[in-house]
Amino acid sequence: MEAPFLINLGNQTKVPIISFSATSPLLDSLRSPYFIRATHDDSSQVHAIRAIIESFRWREVVPIYADNEFGEGILPYLVDAFQEINVRIRYRSAISLHFSDDQIKKELYKLMTMPTRVFIVHMLPDLGSRLFAIANEVGMMNKGYVWIVTNGIADLMSVMGESSLENMHGVLGVKTYFAGSKELMYLEARWRKRFGREELNNFACWAYDAATALALSIEEISNVNMRFNKTKTNTSREDIGTDLDDLGVSLSGPKLLQALSTVSFKGVAGRFQLKTGKLEAKTFKIINIEETGERTVGFWKSKVGLLKSLQVDQILYSSRRLRPIIWPGDTIFVPKGWEFPTNAKKLRIAVPKKDGFNNFVKVTKDENTNVPIVTGFCIDVFDMVMRQMPYAVSYEYIPFETPDGKPRGSYDEMVHNVFLGVFDGAVGDTTILANRSHYVDFALPYSETGVVFVVPVKDGKEKGEWVFLKPLTMELWLITAASFIYIGIMVWIFEFQADEDFKKQRIIDKISNVFYFSFSTLFFAHRRPSESFFTRVLVVVWCFVLLILTQSYTATLTSMLTVQELRPTVRHMDDLRKSGVNIGYQTGSFTFERLKQMRCDESRLKTYNSPEEMRELFLNKSSNGGIDAAFDEVAYIKLFMAKYCSEYSIIEPTFKADGFGFAFPLGSPLVSDISRQILNLTEGETMRAIENKWFLGEKHCLDSTTSDTPIQLDHHSFEALFLIVFVVSIILLLLMLASRRYQERQGKVSPNKPxxxxxxxxxxxxxxxxxxxxxxxxxxxxxxxxxx
Structure with a gap:
């Protein structure tokens, strides 16, 4: 209350108001150019507090602050800082200076009923000592609690007394840090000489530097008129509210303000240089309060973060962690920051009411008590996860159903009720989707992922008059035919140089003989001996290639004609859209929206509730109001295929989906702990045991997934063989030409001599x-x- 009055007074008289103790950031809202803060404001330590919270991965905090301008000033900055690291402020506890001990105790009991165990205290030492004395009395200084005090207490611990330190054992503090200097050591020596044991605190250092800065500024403007203009202001009585009409306006005030804003020197509290009318804090010390005093566990430095030491080499290689800390309860184990109190109410966990696929979730009622009984794969997984949690969590299952026992709505509606606070979570076969993640936080998935189409299968034995062409792809047929022609050309070249009878033949006879020779190698029926050595070598290599090709062709054709194969009636989802058949989807599932996104006709979409209903729709087919394909998640399809795998098949492609997950309100700390336990569960044998309990039939059913195309031999399988033939033929051709050239040079052979x-x-x-x-x-x- 004093600061705004004096700031307003200085603003009207144009006299600079220098403060070394007004730390509330709310004073900045006065926007007075004549207010100079020769200290750090409380918002400067917010980043250090945020770094501590982020370092230990706490997800919720509760600020406890004095219910006045000093305490409220830091709150907006805390909220902004915690939002940046996704930390939730569950509750704000304001404690008035006029509260009795019973009122403070009542407020602490209220905090004990909340799951959050991380408290940030921002108040002055007189109120802080009362708070921690009562907290120790009610048991809030025991194991599991985290207390962090701002520099409002940490900077003035010397005035709190030994009893207060005992009550604050295990508390972390953010304290203003002054680097050691000759100026500070000289001032401390003079201080001890005059005042003895009384501590030289931070405010005394700032006061000393503020007086020094003012003296330097006065000397700089010593030639300026220091008098006041007695001109009466129009707003003095109304704005200030006191009889100060006789005060004038300082003639030297603007010059003095300019001198103060430019003064810079090395003071006892560090470099004194005013920026935006106040000093800037660049380093804070992190202390751990013990019964005998304080212990430094690290530092926070702007643009660097948390450090164990301010030494240069340790800054470069720092792990951004603090030294070991003694926490409340005299333990070295880091508190989790979140616990369910014993007197807390049970979590209301919503479970879907399903008419089918009861292997996942099944809701029944006890005949005698009419109490809901929830079972299934998803329930067993959740129960096992909660038993492995490091702390006890009390919960109960609430079926998402109407009073008459019918499903109350879709899964999206159930998730939205968690967002509205009707339920504390949702457990079941709830798929993790992007649109649902806007309302809730999901733990890690615990089921198989993906959404697929399933269609009936048919006898895949090949039939038809052109079945002999199917073992090879069209590309391989064309390459093989081209290879025969190429081999014929090469034989022509080699025989033309070696066989005189071949030269005398007519061109028609030459062509017929050469290509007959080439194609007869397919059946190894070439009887006419070749005259050229190069032809014989080429034919040997070519016959080796033909042997492999014919044997592969024979094996594939035999398989197509004799082996019984089950192949899907449709090979790709594009064929489903083009054929216009009916497609089934599970009632209440998100797959309906996916089908609409794939431009499927809504009139062709049919719903089912159970594997038996899906089977019945498949038997009726589209012509009788049934379906010819179903679109559902892999987990449901595997359950269906366990019963009917010999009659149905999964076709490609597989669409992305993140599987089943447990849903909780946004920002719930339970999510991270449950996700860790899910990882432990899925990596061990426990998950397999649960799966065997509910899906034992899947062991006796082979995977019936099929590809888009039938098995055929393509050109990629024989690329190396054709390449060998080509390379060998080129080498033989080059050798023939080289031999011919050599003989001509020796004079033994001429083109006309033979x-x-x-x-x-x-x-x-x-x-x-x-x-x-x-x-x-x-x-x-x-x-x-x-x-x-």
């Missing part, structure tokens, strides 16, 4: 002839090289 020698030999034979027993001798010396 024909000339052959003609000469024929003429010699005709001249000498073969008369009677006379044997004609022909000199074949010149033919040796060519024959080889």
């Amino acid at each position: 024909n000339d020698q052959a003609n000469a030999a024929q003429e010699e034979v005709h001249e000498e002839g073969n008369v009677g027993d006379h044997i004609v001798e022909v000199d074949t010396t010149d033919f040796k090289d060519y024959a080889l």
Whole structure:
């Protein structure tokens, strides 16, 4: 109350008002240029408090503050800081200076009934000592509680006394930090000499620096007129509310204000330099209060965060954690910050009422007491998770049903009731969806994920007059045919250089012989020996490729003609849309919206409540008002397939879904703890035992998922073989050309020589002839090289 009065007075008289003790951020709202804060305001420590909360991963806090301008000033900054790290302020506890001990005790008892165990105390030492004395009396300084005090208490602990320190054992504090300097050491020595044991606190240091800054500024404007203008102001009596009309306006005030805003020196509290009319805090000390005093456990530094030490090397390699802390209850184990009190009411957990798929959730009523009995896979998982929680949680299941026992609404409506506070959570086969996450927080999923189509199967044995073409894909047929033509061309080239009879044939005969030779290798029926060495090598490689290709073709065709296969009536969901058949979905499921997003005709969508109803719809088919496909989550489909896997199949694709999850209100700390227990459960054998209890039939049913296309041999399976043939043929061609070129250079063979020698030999034979027993001798010396 004093500060606004003086600030208003200084604003009207244009006299700078310098304060070293007014720390409330609310004073900034006065927007007076003549108010100078030679201290840190309380909002500067908010980031240090946030860093502590974030470091220990606490999700909820309760601020306890003095019910005055000092206490309320920090609240908006705390709220903003905690929102940035998704920490919820469950309740605000305002304690007045005029509260009796009984009133304070009543407020603390109220806090004990809440699950939050992290308290941030912002008040001055006189009220703080009363608060902690009563908290220790009612048992709130025991194991599991977390208390953090601001510098309103931490900076003035010397005035609280030893008894107050005993009551605050285990409390964390955020304290203003002044780096050691020669100026501070000199002032402390002078202080002890004059005042003895009385502590030199932070406010004394700020007062000393403020007086120094004022003296320097006065010296700078010593030549300015220091008098007041006695001109009467129009608003003095009305605004100030006192008889101060005789006060004038300072002639030197504006100059003094300018000098103060520019003064800069190294003071006992650090660098004194006013920015935006106040000092800025860059470092805070984190202390742990014990019975004998305080112990430093770390520091908070702007732009760095939490540190164990301010040494340069430790700043570079700091783990952003504090030193070991002694918590309330004299324990070193970090409190969880959240516990269910023994007198707290039971959590109301909503469970869906289902007419089918009761393996997941089943709601019945006791015949004698009419009390709901909830069982199922989801219930067993939740019960096991809650038994493994590190603290006891009391809860009860509330069926989401009407008074007459009918389902009360869809799963979205049940989740929305959790958001409205009707229920404290929802357990069951509730799928984690993006639109639902706007209203609740989900724990990690505990079931299989995905949404699929299931369709009936048919006899997959291949039939038809063109079945012999189906073992190979069209691409492989074309590549094989092209390979035969290529081999024929290469044989032509090789034989043309080696076989004289081949050269004399007509072009039609050449083509027919070459390609007959090439295609007859398919059946290994090539009887005519080749004259070229290169042809023989190529044929050997080609026959090896044909052997593999024909054997693979034979095996695939045999499988298609003889093996009994079950194949889906539809291979892809696009075929379902085009065919216009009816599609089934589970009543109340989100799959209805998914089908509409896939542009499925709503008139073609049918609902079912159980695997038996789904089976009946499949038997009726679309022509009789049934369905030819169903769209549902993998967990439900697996339950259906466990009974009818030989008659139905899952088709591709599989659509994304995050599986089943437990839902709780936004910001609930239960979510993180339950998620950890779900991970422990799913990674162990317990989850398998629960699954065997409710889905034992799945062990006897093979996975019936199928692909989009039948099994065929494609060109990718034989790429290496065709590549080998091509490479070998090219190498043989190059070797033939190189051999031919070498012989020409040796002069033994010319392009016309073979024909000339052959003609000469024929003429010699005709001249000498073969008369009677006379044997004609022909000199074949010149033919040796060519024959080889």
